[in-house]
Amino acid sequence: MEDAEHHIRSNIDKPVLYQRFINIFKGRGVFATEFISKGDFVVEYRGELLTQQEGEVRADQYNDSAKVFLFHFQWKGRTWCIDASEEDSSLGRLVNDDHKRHNLKMKAIQANDEPHLCLFATRDIVAGEELTYSYGDSDWPWRTQVIKTELSSSPKPMVRTLLKS
Numbered sequence: 001m002e003d004a005e006h007h008i009r010s011n012i013d014k015p016v017l018y019q020r021f022i023n024i025f026k027g028r029g030v031f032a033t034e035f036i037s038k039g040d041f042v043v044e045y046r047g048e049l050l051t052q053q054e055g056e057v058r059a060d061q062y063n064d065s066a067k068v069f070l071f072h073f074q075w076k077g078r079t080w081c082i083d084a085s086e087e088d089s090s091l092g093r094l095v096n097d098d099h100k101r102h103n104l105k106m107k108a109i110q111a112n113d114e115p116h117l118c119l120f121a122t123r124d125i126v127a128g129e130e131l132t133y134s135y136g137d138s139d140w141p142w143r144t145q146v147i148k149t150e151l152s153s154s155p156k157p158m159v160r161t162l163l164k165s
């Protein structure tokens with residue numbers, strides 16, 4: 001927790017992370033440059049803190065690609081929103097979704113009397129692994145598109161597997 005607070009206050013990302021372009025489907029992602037231990041603070045989802053109402057106004061104004069950077073969460077009995085749509089150099093905003101095999105979990109940490117969304121390792125992570133967390137239970141389009149892509153790129157093995165089961 002101290003490590004998270006230090007990085008929140010200093011407004012910097014850890015040097016154990018880097019971003020790179022993955023493909024046109026996923027865009028950019030964030031990767032580990034070295035081993036990260038289970039439980040470690042990894043990166044803050046930095047952005048502008050908004051009230052629920054302000055977040056709803058932004059959601060109405062934004063197009064779909066900006067809207068996905070609005071993260072709504074509960075803290076001290078109220079709904080808040082972090083708007084990370086600004087293309088700054090912070091890495092937390094570039095961490096992709098994986099609802100089945102993610103290696104990070106998000107928690108709200110209090111610092112400077114405000115909530116900050118921080119990602120922590122849910123297991124040991126080795127150098128070169130992509131960092132991911134679950135964006136929640138919504139039906140994000142890419143979750144079903146992944147299945148469609150796998151089916152269309154290898155139709156025969158998929159059909160054989162389905163017939164066996």
Ligand SMILES: C[S@@+](CC[C@H](N)C(=O)[O-])C[C@H]1O[C@@H](n2cnc3c(N)ncnc32)[C@H](O)[C@@H]1O
Pocket residue numbers: 025026027028029065068069093094095096097098142143
């Ligand atoms: C918060 S941004 C993450 C950074 C993004 N990849 C980028 O390059 O700006 C969320 C967007 O990333 C993409 N994304 C995130 N997770 C994905 C996944 N598992 N598969 C495909 N695209 C994903 C989607 O386009 C989504 O709208």
